[in-house]
Amino acid sequence: MSVPAPVPHLKRSLRRFDIMAMGVAAVISFDVIGQIAAGGGEAVVWIAVIAVAFLVPYALVFAETGAAFPQEGGPYVWVEVAFGRPAAALTTMFYWVTNPVWLGGSLVFVAAQAWDGFVFPLGSGTVADHAFKLVFIWAAILTAVVSLRRGKWITTAGAGAKVLALAFFTGTAVAFGIRHGFRGLEGAGFAPTGAGFLALVPVLLFAFVGFEAPNAAGDEMLDPQRDVPVAIGASGAIATCCYLLPVLAILSAVPAGRVTGVGGFMDAARLVFGIYGGWRGPLLTGVAVLFVVALLTQGSAWMIVADRMQAMVAADGGFFGPGLGAFHPRLGTPVRMNLLSGVTATAFMVAAMNLANGDASAVFGVVLAVAITTLLLSYLAVVPALLALRLRHREVPRPYQVPFGTRGFTVATLLVYAWILLGSWVALFPGTLEQLFGIPYDFRATWGVSRLTFETFTLGTVALLLVVAATGYLTQHARARHRDHQGAGGTGR
Template sequence: MSSLLPSTASRAPDTTTTGLRRSLKRLDITAMAIAAVISFDTVGQIATGGGEAVTWTAALALLFLVPYALLFAETGAAFPQEGGPYVWVRLALGRSAAALTTLFYWVTNPIWLGGSLVFLAAQTWDGFVFHLGSGTVADYTFKLLFVWTAILTAVVSLRRGKWITTIGAAMKVLTIALFTLTAVLYGLEHGFQGLADTHFTPSTAGFLALVPILLFAYVGFEAPNAAGEEMHDPQRDVPAALGRSATVAVCCYLLPVLALLAVVPARQVTGIGGFMEGARLVFGIYGPAAGPLLTLTAVMFVFALLTQGSAWMIVSDRMQAMAAADGGSFSRSLGAFHPRLGTPVRTNLLSGIVATVFMLAAMQLAGGDAGAVFAVVLTVAVTTLLLSYLIIVPSLVLLRLRRPDVIRPYRVPFGHRGFLTCAALVYAWILLGSWCALFPGTLESLAGLPYTFDTTWGVSRTTFETFTLGTVAALLLVGTAGLRVARREGGEAQADR
């Protein structure tokens, strides 16, 4: 596989990755993608869009997810090196662009873990398992344990860690199936009351509000490629695994959102509590067993959230570690893979620190209003991830045009024309989603639509932009510093020779 890389794009010395073992088969890759991409924290947030959320979820599955899956299936099979998107951007645009892109891609995940994931997990545990309170010692303890458990599952060897994400993926699908089936049974017994107030007709306002979160829900199927050299047969397994996991993901978004809206009036659905509050309602059909069954579902829900964070830590930390090991960002020592575990332990620990700091900062946002914190921090994660795709997608196109010699076991239909059409469509969606996430309400104003920022987000625009634009600005500064450190270290290495 390394023969696909030109000599000018060689990786870091082999000593950084000597612990790698081929342990991922097709089922493992599929499960890892499902564990990472199906986001419980976005199900409720999508459902807040009402009936048209179902319409737009289906529309973007066709108009965004399909071309997106085709692009990354071809590229992932053709360039299966460890580091995934980092390698792709580096081959197309150089080490500096790859390092900055990887920073945005990677940092999304500790921000997400320390933000919306941990807040949703704590809210669920507090409401359905054991009372934690808000801002209490128990609340802080739970959140710290959640963050560092996710990090530690990324530290263990992939041979063992993959089973954690596989179980998480199975539990996630099982929880969604149980909720959907129960909602149908509830509706048959009590009537589908939510449908009376639900309108599926799409609107411009709904479209602009939902686009960023739907794109965030659908991207990430290329994530397992970050462990490309730990796959048994990536050139065959990546396209098949991506197709299967994408199909499962569409069902796991459409079905629970539709079921939730069918039994709960859209105006009562909240982003942070939507799924479990809907479960509380429909589980009433089980009589005396409802309480214990709801508690069990809540535990499964939190475990699925935990493995979701773990899956992303496993893949994104590998990307960031490869950027460091390759001399692209900060010190090469940050990219060292543990010789026995085969994991980038130093980068894993750095992710834990970032997630903890972000969690503590988010606790102070909006005076501790969990709902407002959840929505704003989720948007920060959406923003940083979507911005990375603004560089990744053009890199795929450049690789297609400049590297026709590379063997491509899977190809997008209709050759270059099909590939470029898919890339243009995906890029247009990402560009729109990035703008809507960074500057919500601006396109609504241009379209003459009413938009009250404080009511929509629960915080002022100043607070919102401080978190979103401030995070982007801070990342650019950190990325620039990382490039300088890497160049200085590289220059010193050359001088030593």
Template sequence: MSVPAPVPHLRRSLRRFDIMAMGVAAVVSFDVIGQIAAGGGQAITWIAVLAVSFLLPYALLFAETGAAFPQEGGPYVWVDVAFGRLPAALTTMFYWVTNPVWLGGSLAFLAARAWNGFVFPLGSGTTADYVFKLVFIWAAILTAVVSLRRGKWITTAGAAAKVLALAFFTATAVAYGIRHGFRGLTEAHFTPTAAGFLALVPVLLFAYVGFEAPNAAGDEMLDAQHDVPVAIGVSGAIAAACYLLPVAAILSAAPPGQVTGVGGFMDAAELVFGIYGGWRGPLLTAAAVLFAVALLTQGSAWMIVADRMQAMAAADGGFFTRALGAFHPRLGTPVRMNLLSGVTATAFMIAAMHLAHGDASDIFGVVLAVAITTLLLSYLTVIPALLALRLRHGEVPRPYRVPFGTPGFTVAALVVYAWILLGSWVALFPGTLEAAVGIPYNFRAVWGVSRSTFETFTLGTVGLLLAVAGAGYVTQRMRAQPGDDQCQSGPAG
């Protein structure tokens, strides 16, 4: 068995706490909290159900694999070793592109909305709106360009700010409920329904995946084999709490039916901060600034890891030119791939601005659906790769093992794969399963655009990614020199 050769210029600087903080910064998503809360009381039920039936087996799988295969590139290496370079290149393209799409669409739009409403008026589709989103995108890119031993503190600060903001908001919502009554919760319907399940499953899966992301910087960890399992376990527990408690707080305060995906968190904060009297305005402004910064560091955390994955694919001969896989000799970061991510995020932001004529709510929902689709589709290859590595390469030392050995690993992989398959279909073809079981579904009322516009944007994105990834692989294969593969591979660590 061989893996891509170690990358020069890397320094081991990630400790267990850093890995955990990077996982929290990447996975706990401010942008989906409002989207989840829009599902009503049953959202709390499904958060708990998926925490047990999806997040737990998912964390077990990646804790074992991340400790056994800690090479730089993470999931790219796992799919490459399991199935070969072409499947790895295609998988990595979907995993990587999710992040500039998400940064340029969902995160930038949500940050701009909060800034416009509580800090400084930007308008919609104005020059100020464009400038804010451009600054937001490129600030996130620049924080990914700096060396990881410095950049990790940015993501750590973002993770801390995120957890503190959510804790403060939750405590404030409890105080608001004590004073005014928990009318939102008493009127919420917690009984799960098929319609609610199909609406929530893609966004909940999107909210829970990504704990393997720090493994993309595996060669920059001090002790990946022992730190990864613990970091995944701790960050997974923190993430579950950071979704369950704030969603419950939003539902307790916001009037039923008034929670929206794009405005849920800040709209609820605007309501509950009323208990602070004259301090309400300054606190809301501070919360909006913190909200935008947390979103920025969230995008930065994903850029740090996803750009490393795509750079490893390029360096290994799977994406256009090996030059895109070069790591800066002083910074130790894939600067060219970082810049490509920035350009991609900018292009997607401009495309999204024209998608629904500047309607932020419609843009947010559709772009988030695209990001959910591309990320979940990548796991359709990653999960089988984990099982293949377990079955074919049992000789690799595994400091942590899933309970019950290979049978336990296999069951966990099948359960996770079933969830991912369901979530991918619902994200790519919303409304089809509802129609199959007789549940009414008004597409335009849900998404704000027609089905043809939605599918053109989502299926068009998927088709374009497949074409670009395939072209990148073929181009590099045509340019490859004899002996390249041997030069680019090394023994498994």
């Protein structure tokens, strides 16, 4: 078994708490809490179902693999060892690009709306609006550029801000319900339905994947064999609570049908914070600032890990030139890849602002669908790679093992893969399974755009990524062959 060469200039600084905090910062998605709550009471049921039927086996197999294969690059290394460099390069392209797409097209829009509504008016399409979004994107990029020894405290602070804001909001919603009654829950509709399940499954899977992301910095962990399984288990439990309780709180306060994806959390906070009387305004402003900081560090946490993965692809000869895979000798970060992510996020922000004539709700929904699609598609190779490593490389020490050995690992992997297949199809082709099962589905009412616009944006993005990944790999492969040919010619052979 061969793995990519170690990266020079890296320093081990990530302890167990740091890994857990990075997982919390990356995985708990403020921007999808409102989207989930928009599904009504049955969203609570499906959170519980997916937490048990998807998150548990997912955490088990990734904990074992992350502890057994802790090399820098994480999922890229796993797919490369299992299926070869071309498959790994394509997979990592989808995994990486999700994050600048998400940062520039989803997180920044939610942050701008919160800032505009509760901190300082920005307007829509104004100079202030554009300036805020640019500062937000590049602040996230710059926090990924600093050394991980310092940058980890930024993501840790973001994880703390996230948990603090959610806990304060949930407690306030409970106090509001005690005073005024939990009237929102009466019409929430907790009975699960097929339509609700298909609408929620992609966003819930998106919300619960990513606990393996810190493994992208595997060579910067002090003791990954022991710390990764514990960190994944702890962050998974925290994430489940941080989705389930706030969604229940939102539904208890906001009348059914009035929860929106782009403004759900802060709209609910505006209502329940009324119990604080004259303190309502300042407290809302404070929570809005925490909300924006949490969103920014969420994007930063993903940039830290995903840019390292893509840099490893470039350094390993799978994405254009090796210069993109260079790690800064002093900072120990892939600065060039960080900057490429910033440019990509900025370009996607501009494209998103011209989608649906700037309708924030429609933009948010479509761009989030693109991010969900690209991320879930990457797991179509990552998850089978875990099983391939388990079966082909039994000689690798596994400090943590899934219960019932290979059989338990296989069952868990197949269950996770079935969920990923379902989520990928529903995200890429929404409404098709509803039509197959005779479930009514109004595409424009759901997405705010026509199916043609939606599929052009989503399928066009996927097609563009395939072209870029193939071009990047073939370009570097051709350069390597040319160098080998020149070397052979120079020796007279």
